[in-house]
Amino acid sequence: MSSTIYDIAREAGVSIATVSRVFNNTPNVTEKTREKVLAIADELGYHPKALAQSLARKKSRIISVVVPVISNYFFMEVLAGMQDKIAEYDYDLQIFNVRDSDNLLQQTEHIMKRGWGEGYILISVHLEDKEWKSLDKYKLPIVLIDEYFSGFDTISVDSVEGAYTATNHLIEQGYKRIGMISANPLAKPSMDRIMGYKRALEDAGHLVNPEWIVTGDNMTRDGFVESNGYEAMMKMLEKEKAPEACFCASDIQALGAIKAMRDKKNRIPLVAFDDLEFSEYVGLTTMRQPMYEMGQLAIERLISRTKHKEEDIRHTVFSPDLIIRSSTPEYSGYINTSG
C-alpha cells in the first residue's frame, strides 16, 4: 500500500501539518525539518494524493473536456492545443464523452454534477438556448467551442462566412455551376456552411440548385468522414448536368471526394473547410479553422475564469482564412465536365 502523510509524519517525528507545509512550500518551515521530511518522503515514495488535496482544498485543478463520441480530427487538433497550453499551468485534463442523442443535456449535467472539474470546456456540444440556460445554474466556469450562448465564454469560427468565402473563391474563378458536398444537414456546422454557400451564389446572381447539394450515405460522425465525401462526389459526378466546381463541408470529406474524382477520372476544382494537418500535403484548397489556437484559447479563458468568476463574458469568433492550394487551379476558360 502506498504511504500517507501520517507515515511520513511519524518517521520524521513531526506532525502531519508540518509535512503538509513542506509539500505546499509554505515559507515558515526550518530548512532542517524540510530536508528531513523530504528525505523520508523520497525514501518512501510519498507525494500528497491529489484526490485528498482536492477535497480538502475544494479545488481539483482539473479541467473537464466534454466532447461527443463522434470525435474527429477537429477535436484532435483542438485537443493538441489544449494539451500544450495546459502544460503551462498546474492543471490536468480529463475527457468525457457524451453520446449524441436526445438527452445530451442530461449527460452534460450529470458530468457537471459529479464535479470533477473546476471548469468545463464543451466542444461541439450543440444545445438549445434554454438548455444552456439550465446549465447556468451550476455557476461553473464554462467555455464553449464551436457553439454560441450569450451566458458563457465561447470560441468559434464563422462557418457562414467561411462557406461564403470558399464559394466566392470558386465564383471569382469564373465557375457558375457550383455544387456542394454537405454533411448531416441538421448538424449546426453543416447548416451554416450550406447557408454561406447559398448566399454567395445568390449574391453573385448564380443559380442555387438544390440538387447540387449532396451528401453521402455514411452518417457516422454526422457525415464528417471520408466515405461520405466519396459517396457524395460519386453522386455529384453522375448527375446528368454535373457541377463544374465544388465546395465541400470538410477536409475529411474532401479526401474521399478526391478519390471519387480520381476513380471517375473527372477532376473538378474543390475547396473544403478545416485545414487539417495533412491537407497541405494533399494540395487541398480550404478554409482554415485555427483549431490548435482555439484549444489553447479555451484553456486560457477557462483558467482565467476559475480565478476571476466575475470577468466579463467573451465571445471569440474567428474568421476562417482561405488557403489556396492545387485543388483549385487557375480557371482556364472552359471546363472539362460532362453535360
Add this chain to the structure above:
Amino acid sequence: MSSTIYDIAREAGVSIATVSRVFNNTPNVTEKTREKVLAIADELGYHPKALAQSLARKKSRIISVVVPVISNYFFMEVLAGMQDKIAEYDYDLQIFNVRDSDNLLQQTEHIMKRGWGEGYILISVHLEDKEWKSLDKYKLPIVLIDEYFSGFDTISVDSVEGAYTATNHLIEQGYKRIGMISANPLAKPSMDRIMGYKRALEDAGHLVNPEWIVTGDNMTRDGFVESNGYEAMMKMLEKEKAPEACFCASDIQALGAIKAMRDKKNRIPLVAFDDLEFSEYVGLTTMRQPMYEMGQLAIERLISRTKHKEEDIRHTVFSPDLIIRSSTPEYSGYINTSG
C-alpha cells in the same frame, strides 16, 4: 454553492447514510424514502461528488493515460479506441502529458504518486528495463502500449516484422534498390523498422546501402511528421543513383513523400507503416497497426487488472497486416528512375 449530502438529508428528513444508500442503489431502502430523496435531490440538482466518493471508497474510477507531448495521429486513433471502450464501463479517462526529455521516469512517477488513476496506460513512453522496474514498486495496474517490459501488461505491434513484410513486398515485386525513409533513428519504433528493413534486404541477398536510409530535417515528434517525409524523399530522389522503390517508416511521412514525388515528377513505389484513417483515401500501401483495437484492449486489460490484481501478465503483440493500395502498383518490368 452546490448542495451536499447534508442538504439533501436535512430536506428529506433522513440521515446522510440513507441519502448515500439511495444513490448507491443499496437494496434495503423503502421505495417511499427513495423517492422522497430522489425528488429533493433532483430539485436541488444534487448528485454525489465524485471526488468525495473516490476518497471514501479509495477508488477513483479514473484511468490515467500518459502520453508524450509529441502526441500524433497514432495516439489519436488509440485514444478513439479507449474512449469507445471505456464508455462500456463506469470509468473516466484522464490524460497526462509528459515531455520527452531525460527525466521521463520522474515525470511518470510523479503522475503515479499523485494517485489520480486506479490504473495507468502509458502510450509510447520509452524507458529502460531498470526504470520500468522502479515503477513496479507502486504496485499499480499498468498497461504499456507500444513498449515492452516483462513486469507489466503490454500491447504492441511487431515493428521489425512489419518493416520486414513491407520491404519484402517491394522485393517480391522485383525491386532491388530499395530505400527507406526513417524517422529519428534513436526512437524505438524507428530503430525496429530500420532493422526489419535491413533484414529483408539481407535475406533476399540485396544490397543494404546506408545512403539509402534517409530522414528529413524536421525532428518534431521524432520526425513522424509530413514535412520530414517530404524532405527525406526530396533527398532520396536527388541522389545520383536513387532507389527504385521505398519503405517509409510512417503514413504521415509518406504523405509528405508523395508530395515530394509529385513535385519532383518522379513517382516510385512506396509502402508505409500505420494505416491511418485517411491512408485508404490517398491510396497508400501500408502496414496496418490496429491502433483502435489496441486502445480498446488496453482499457479492457487495465480494468480487468484493477479487479484482479493477481491475474497473469499478458503481452499482446500484433502482427501488422500488409494493406496493398495504389502506391505500390504491379511491377512492370523496368522502372522509370534516374541512374
Add this chain to the structure above:
DNA sequence: CTGAAAGCGCTTACAG
C-alpha cells in the same frame, strides 16, 4: 516555526 483539531463530502461497517 510547529502542533492539535476541525473540516472537505462522501461511504460503510456496526447497531438497532
Add this chain to the structure above:
DNA sequence: CTGAAAGCGCTTACAG
C-alpha cells in the same frame, strides 16, 4: 429499513 460514527488523506485557520 435506518442512523450514529468512524474514516478516507489531506489543508488550514487557530494557538502557542
